[in-house]
Every structure is written in C-alpha cells, then in structure tokens.
Amino acid sequence: MEHVSTEIAIIGGGVIGLTTALRLRADGHEVVLIEPNQPGSGASYGNAGTVADYAIIPVGTPAILRNIGSLLLDANSPLSIRKAALPTLFPWLIRFAYEALPHRYRDNTRRIANLLSDASAEWTELASEIGGSHLLSGKGCLYLYSTPKAFEAAKRVAAFRRDHGIAQELLSPDEIGRLEPNLPASEGGGVLFPKAINLADPGQTMDLLAASVRRSGVPICQASATAITREAGFVRITAAPFDIRAKTVVVAAGAHSARFARQVDDPVRLDTERGYHLEFDMDRPPVERPVCPTEYGFYFCPMKGRLRIAGTVELGGLAAPSNPRRLDVLLANARRTFPWLGTPSRTWLGFRPSMPDSVPVIRPSKGGKDVIFAFGHGHIGLTLAPRTARMVGELLAA
Template identity: 35%
Template sequence: MADFDIAIAGAGAVGMSCALWAQMRGHRVLLMDPEPPGSGTSYGNACTLATYACLPVNDPSVLTSLPGLMFSRDSPLSLSYAHALRNPRWMLSFLANCRAAPSHRIAGHLADLLSHADAGINPLIEAAGAGDLVVARGQLSVWSTGKAGKAATAGLERRRALGVPWREVGPDEALEMEPGLHLPVKRAVHFHAARHLRDPQEFITRMHRAFTELGGSTLTAAVEAVRPSACGVELQAEGQSLTAGHAVIACGAFSRRIEGTGTQKLPLGTERGYHVMFRDEAHRVTRPVGWDEAGFYAVPHANGLRLTGTVEIAALDAPANKRRLAYIARKGAEMLGALPEPDSEWLGYRPTMPDSLPVIGRSPQSERVLYAFGHQHIGLTLGGITGRLIADLAEGRQPNVDLAPFAADRSYA
C-alpha cells in the first residue's frame, strides 16, 4: 500500500485547497512545500475573490499597444524583450490568443469556471473557520478618462452576456462609496458579487490548520522528481522517498521544475506583479478599487493599504524591477492623494499559460499525475474549485465542470 493516497506539491492557494478538499473527503493526504503555506504568490495578491475576472489579458488592444510598451514608463504592462526572444513559443502563442476570436473563446471558458468559484471556496472558508476574513463589499472599477471608460463598454457587455453581474455607478456615487479617491472619476462600475479576503495568507494558514486537524500530513521539503507507475507515484523530496496513489503538481509558476511530471513540455510562463504596502493607510479604501487604465488595485488589507497589480512579462529569476514599484507608488498617489513612504515591497509570479487558461486535469503521460497550475490573475479565486475538481479526478469521479478546455494537451494556438 502507498504511504499516502494523494501527495500534493505546492502549498499556495491552489495546492492548499487541493489538500483540504481531499482531506475533507477522507483521503490520506501529504502536502509538500519547502516554504510556509501561502507564502508564495498567494501571499501578495490583490485579495479579491474576483468572480467577474473572466476577460483574459489576451485582448486585441494588446496587439495595437505593443509598440508603445517598448518606450512608455507609464504603462501597466511591461515586457522584457530579451525574455520574449528567449521564449518565442510562449510569446507568439500569447499574442495569437490576443486576436478577437480566441480572446472571446477564452473569456467563455473562464466565465464557466468562475461560475463555480464560490461553490469551490465557500466550504473551505467554513472548514478553516475563516468567515471573519471575508468581506462582501464587491469590487469597484474606475476610469479616469471618458475615452477609456467608453472603450471599456464592449468588455463590460461581454461580461454581462457571460453571466457576470455589475452595476453602473455614477462618479458621485463612486465617491460616496470610496471618499478616499482623488481621481477625476469619469466612469465607475461595481461588481457587487465579488468579495475580498482581509489577509489571503492568514486564510491559507487557517486552511492548513484545518487540514492538519483532520489528519493531513505536511512535509517541509521541495519535491525534486516524481516517478509514476501503473499503481502509483514515487516522489523524491530532499533525500526522502515517498509513495502515493496520485501526485498533484500545484507549484504555481514553478510547476515545470519537478522532473518526471511531463510539465517541462508545457508552455507555462509568468506574468510578474508587484505590491507596495502602507501600514497605517488601510482606511483609504473600503473595498478593492481597481483603477482600470493604470492596471492596479488599492486594497484594504488587514496589515495596511496594499497597492498591487501591473503585468511584467519577464523571467522568473530576473531581479525585481524598481521602475515597476515606482510606477505603482506614483500612480497610487494620483489615485488616493499623497501617501507616506511604503513600509514594504513585493514581487510575485502569476503562473500563466499563453492562453490564460489554467491547467486542471490528468497528465497526458500518466493518470497518476494530476496538474493544478496556471491560474494567472485569479488563482486565489479559483483555488477552491480547482481543489474540488482535483479531488474528483483522484477519486475517478466525473467532475460537474467540463475540463476539456483546461486539459494539458489542448492546443495553445
């Protein structure tokens, strides 16, 4: 008999949710990570259960704005051209998916998955005793120019057609909802079904506590290799060898680094993102507020005001780009008025396939290896449903979500 039914590599929002779902279903689960649960990209995000976020970064507007990105210091999207040239497969596929037809198809698949997000995460919030961390005040998106506000209409209507509820809010009402805004608000939309977590890492820590209390095991070690066979998987982790019925690869942007998983063949890339924290300024906003043109959010985190977002397409191991951090701090002051010096800064790695769809399903090489990565901008939101789907697959159950669009061996264009 194998040591465990299911061994999970990675204890971020996705891996931890897989572990807790499987443990709640009564399996013998091992969670493996060299770092504390929730301390990777899941630590520093915009805290939003963004059930509205079905429009991918792959958008026709990227194709027209690309030349400008090369020179602008004021763009929410930045690209390392050296990195792009070293990774032509990811880059070309990403750009091909910016055409209107694939972009709309991707939005449909993301909307389908997002429609199950609350059903995936709510049981975990309850099991973790984390109801006090959840705030149901929606998300407010604002535009500071009439031109950008108008340009957003097509995307907003597409979301509505895909079942995402939102409400147009006039500039006066937006300022009543968020009096701390200093922007000239020209358009505002309230995604009232969205929620946010006051502290994503605390949520994951509490999930880990619930997992442990239910009998789950944790090994603080990096998984180096997996060796699947017909009846199970052998895992190597820092000198230890373990066996499990199934292995789940949930290492976010680092999911290609484990030998024997088959992930090395997949075009997993990263969209890097940043945050800056201001310890005593959380009162500036009462819910996540996204300044659309600037590509970032102001979020009331339990530990202060968090300004976070932007997309930087660059290597996993490249140093933090100080210009990105300066951009967020500068734009934050435009959005909210003068701010003190930040108390901390952070760089994180969104795990992104070039079609912005996650990979959720069996490895094409072995049904004993399950993939759960590539959740790009919405891994906090989709972790819960991913965990439930992975538990279904490990049990040989038919999931109630069509997983074909998320299969590893799909065409990435």
C-alpha cells in the same frame, strides 16, 4: 533518505495545493503535501485578495494585441518585459498573441467564465470551514476609468461581461464619490461588481488554511521536489530528504510546475507574470473595497491594518530579483490617486503562474491520471482554489 508511502502526494502548498489537500482529505483520501517554504507564502500570500468572480476576460485580448507596442514602450505602463528574458519568453509570447485573436479570446472568456461561475459561494464556504469568515468582506469591487473615452470603451466590455452573466453597475463620477468619498473627482466613470467578495488578509487566510490542512491529518513534508518518475504501480517523487511513493501525484507548484510536466512528457507553455505589491500600515485605509484604476493595472486593497497596492505585470521569468523601477512606477501611479502616500512599509514581488490563454491547467497528464495537473491560474488563482480542488476530487473519483 526518509521513505514515505501515500495514496496522494501534492507538490506545492500554495492556495491551490492547500485547498486541494483539504478537499481530498475530506473525500477520504490519504494525502501528503510537499512544500519547501511556509505554506501559502508564494503568490498566494501577496495578491490583491479579490475573489474575482467577475474577472472572466483573459489577459490576451484583441485590444491588448493592438496596443502591445505602446504598452511596452510606455515607462508607466502596467505591462513590461525584461529584455534579458525575451529569448526564453518568445514561444510563450507567440502563443499569447495567438490566444488574443478574436475567436480565441471569445473561447477563452467562455472557459474562464465557466470556471468562475460559483467562486464567491465556494470561497464563502471554504472560509467558514477554515474559521476565516471574519476575513471576508462583501462590498464588491470597483473598476475606475479616468476619461469619458475610456469609460465608453469600458461600457462595451461590460456588455460583453453581462452576456456571460456577470452582475455590474455602471457608475457616474458622483456615484463613485458617494461610494468611495476619499477618491479624487474624475471625469470618467466606474464599474462596480456588487457581488464580489475579498479577503482582508490573504496571508492570515493562508495560515488558517494550512492549520486546517494539518488538523485534517495531512502531513506537510518540508522539502523541494526535484523529480517525479513513473514506476511500476506508483509515482516516485524525489524531494530530499524524502523519497515519496504515491499512487497519484497532484502537481500544484504554481509558476514552478513546468518542470514536472516535462518530466512526465507532457510539456506545457507555463511561464510567469511577475506582480508586485506595496503596503502602507494604517488603521483606516482610504477605500472601502478593492478599487482598480484600470489604466494602471493594480488594485488599492483595504486590508487589516494596512493599504495594499497590488498588481501590474512584468514578463521576466522566475530568477531575476525584484525590479526597483517597477516598484517606483507602481508607487508613482498610486500617488496619482492618493498624493499623500509616503514611503511604503514593505514591498513584495510574486510569481503568477500564467498560461498564454489565461486558462488554468486542471486535468490528468497525458500519460494517465496518476499525475494530475492543477496549476497555471494566472490572475485568478486565489479565486479559483475551491473550484480547482473540487475538480481534482472529481478527476480522482471518475
């Protein structure tokens, strides 16, 4: 066993753990990061790259609750459940249904909106700090609605978002055509979030982030943490071959964080929303900005040297392998917009760390602030990384 003693140990080197490490180090703390794989290679690698400061609506809404049956029965739906995982998922689903009730939905929206309020500015600052400003693009994000009926419903949601201060432009089919000439004509409409920014390469951004963390003097222990235990005056982390003692542990292991919460007697209802991506290598992606055909639940993302198609939700736990059927559905739905898409250059499955209310868990554990939780960011973890890091810093300073 190699013994390590530190002020702060962070479990997990995804975007949340890395950004938190950088921030705490800048605040003058001694920090060690524990990560078994290449830092930033989990969910933080394969996402849609949107700094989605407009994404204030939780996954659980009254509309989802009303339509859940048809969504799950439709083979082309952006939402699916692996039947084998149903018994394990049941408590999460019950809570999800509760959180989708109108009063909970409104409260969850308010809490998410508060967290997202400065996301673009915070990411612009972080990108500059890690030498990644060239990977940011600022042309906004576009939601598409294929029918006038869907667009009418979208206008009501847009009004709700506007009440929370989100900048939006409602676009006619002609206006969409002028903005994104390669999209096929549609009868519906679009909502542009003009202030949203996006990353042209999340993987490369994670590499820059990890390099900055190392440069700042944070050692990365390549190991998988298996247990955290409170002992007299410190917390012990077992992460063979390391035996780590820390004054404070930050749990930032994304979708894998629940076991650590249980170990400190503060269980959380964290599960995963599995998400997929397909990539097509090309010099000039057909869209200028992330474009989401909303009924199919994914984004067309223009990335460096490729088009990434990322999204959809499969409830099904962490253990099952990638589901080829979900990739087929993603490809078929992408071809409704761009029929010329051929065989993907690569495919990917990742694990969103998801709470039933879509609100991340950023707080001290119930037993005390020697263990701090920073996980459960669901669909907006990339967006919320700088804010999360700041909040963890404030918790330590309090």
